[in-house]
Amino acid sequence: MNEPNRGRARAERPRRFFVETWGCQMNELDSQRLSGRLMEEGMLPTREPSEADLILLNSCSVREKAEQKVYSRLGVYRQLKDENPGLLIGLCGCVAQEAGERALKRVPDLDFVLGPARVGEILDVLAERRRGKRPVATGFPETLDHDFDSISRDGSYKGMVTIVEGCNKNCTFCIVPLTRGPERSRTLGEIVAEVRHLVEYGFREIELLGQTVNHWREPGGGEDGPDFADLLDAVARVPGVERLRFVTSYPRDFTPRMVEQFARHDNISPYLHLPVQSGSNPVLQRMGRGYSIESYYELVADLRRARPDIALSTDLIIGFPGETDEDFEQTLRLVTEIEFGSLFAFKYSPRPGTAAPRLGEAVNQAIADERLQRIFAAQEPIQRRLNRRLVGTEVEVLVTGWGKRPGTQTGRTPCHRLVHFPLEGSHPTPNGDIATVKIEEALAHSLIGRRNGEIGATRPTDVPSQLVVLRDAPTDAAS
Numbered sequence: 001m002n003e004p005n006r007g008r009a010r011a012e013r014p015r016r017f018f019v020e021t022w023g024c025q026m027n028e029l030d031s032q033r034l035s036g037r038l039m040e041e042g043m044l045p046t047r048e049p050s051e052a053d054l055i056l057l058n059s060c061s062v063r064e065k066a067e068q069k070v071y072s073r074l075g076v077y078r079q080l081k082d083e084n085p086g087l088l089i090g091l092c093g094c095v096a097q098e099a100g101e102r103a104l105k106r107v108p109d110l111d112f113v114l115g116p117a118r119v120g121e122i123l124d125v126l127a128e129r130r131r132g133k134r135p136v137a138t139g140f141p142e143t144l145d146h147d148f149d150s151i152s153r154d155g156s157y158k159g160m161v162t163i164v165e166g167c168n169k170n171c172t173f174c175i176v177p178l179t180r181g182p183e184r185s186r187t188l189g190e191i192v193a194e195v196r197h198l199v200e201y202g203f204r205e206i207e208l209l210g211q212t213v214n215h216w217r218e219p220g221g222g223e224d225g226p227d228f229a230d231l232l233d234a235v236a237r238v239p240g241v242e243r244l245r246f247v248t249s250y251p252r253d254f255t256p257r258m259v260e261q262f263a264r265h266d267n268i269s270p271y272l273h274l275p276v277q278s279g280s281n282p283v284l285q286r287m288g289r290g291y292s293i294e295s296y297y298e299l300v301a302d303l304r305r306a307r308p309d310i311a312l313s314t315d316l317i318i319g320f321p322g323e324t325d326e327d328f329e330q331t332l333r334l335v336t337e338i339e340f341g342s343l344f345a346f347k348y349s350p351r352p353g354t355a356a357p358r359l360g361e362a363v364n365q366a367i368a369d370e371r372l373q374r375i376f377a378a379q380e381p382i383q384r385r386l387n388r389r390l391v392g393t394e395v396e397v398l399v400t401g402w403g404k405r406p407g408t409q410t411g412r413t414p415c416h417r418l419v420h421f422p423l424e425g426s427h428p429t430p431n432g433d434i435a436t437v438k439i440e441e442a443l444a445h446s447l448i449g450r451r452n453g454e455i456g457a458t459r460p461t462d463v464p465s466q467l468v469v470l471r472d473a474p475t476d477a478a479s
């Protein structure tokens with residue numbers, strides 16, 4: 001096709017957008033909100049950046065590497081403007097909030113910058129751009145704007161619901177308070193209404209989101225007002241919620257009433273991501289975490305008493321400034337003693353505007369690398385052993401998609417383990433259905449099984465997926 005025809009073809013078809021998402025579940029949900037707004041305006045999603053009239057890069061800044069990747073992706077996308085001069089490129093997410101104007105200077109072809117608390121303003125920002133400006137919409141409104149009718153839900157099994165955004169904790173390594181702003185909660189009524197809406201729409205699994213999700217409190221409710229234990233109780237009682245999860249929990253904010261909810265409601269998944277970050281008290285203190293390793297062990301024991309089948313996962317930062325061999329050995333001991341079902345360990349990465357680099361001597365990178373490998377080496381046999389316990393059992397698997405190997409599908413057990421199973425005949429089990437799978441083999445990171453009998457239950461609807469989600473870390477890596 002020659003150039004004029006190509007231009008005419010673009011002008012004649014509906015405008016298309018492409019969203020690339022990095023980072024945590026909050027960013028995933030923000031991308032779904034951006035998509036919803038754009039689709040209300042008549043734009044259509046595309047999976048092909050070269051077909052797009054608008055590219056949104058929803059970025060993550062939790063680690064330095066993630067941020068570097070954002071700028072290199074922008075470098076790739078700006079080349080598409082040679083072919084399509086009308087293409088608009090917007091930087092969204094945490095790098096957008098942190099960099100603001102600087103991003104416009106660094107990337108001359110960037111059209112606008114949109115912080116995570118301002119995603120609801122995407123149409124206004126596009127209008128401003130059409131008027132010739134290069135807008136920067138960052139900062140934090142006092143209340144959370146979550147028009148849940150406008151969200152284009154990605155995937156067909158998990159409905160994510162933001163309940164609290166931002167963070168007031170100021171852990172010394174973390175950039176999130178700068179990029180997500182001060183903590184703001186939504187009301188219990190609003191949250192329950194959104195959960196009901198999702199269940200009516202066909203979602204079976206609800207995931208409550210917040211940087212410190214268990215620090216949710218009813219806005220204006222005061223000390224005696226509803227807290228996260230009350231919210232969990234209310235959401236678990238919504239008819240049709242089959243699996244309820246929440247991320248990311250802050251260990252110090254867990255109360256006995258929250259632990260109790262695991263025992264009270266079977267539909268609260270026996271899975272909890274509980275970032276500990278280090279096994280050493282001096283390191284925890286320099287991190288500003290506000291809890292001791294002894295209290296973390298006690299909390300784990302309480303959770304296991306309340307729900308013996310609970311699977312725990314955690315985040316670890318290896319090589320925090322001043323981390324000694326002894327500090328690291330304590331982290332390693334924690335890993336072997338607690339036996340996490342999974343863990344996400346990362347080398348410490350200094351972030352701008354944080355206190356940590358001043359709090360201890362930088363750990364030599366080769367030493368940090370070696371410590372990280374020792375953590376993975378210690379964790380792998382634990383995961384294999386825990387997974388092996390499921391061999392020969394039947395588990396209820398929430399079907400989540402196709403497997404990497406042709407003819408296979410994947411799903412998640414109630415405790416969030418990944419299961420691969422072959423297609424039965426020529427009929428796939430629809431995403432979002434619950435299938436009974438007999439586990440035949442255990443690997444370190446997943447289970448392999450065979451579907452047994454009829455599908456447990458089916459859903460009324462299926463939701464097409466249109467977003468590309470590129471994840472640097474499988475969890476928020478905060479809290």
Ligand code: SF4
Nearest residue numbers: 167170171174478479
């Ligand atoms: S690590 Fe979590 S709790 Fe700490 S400042 Fe970051 S988001 Fe807040």
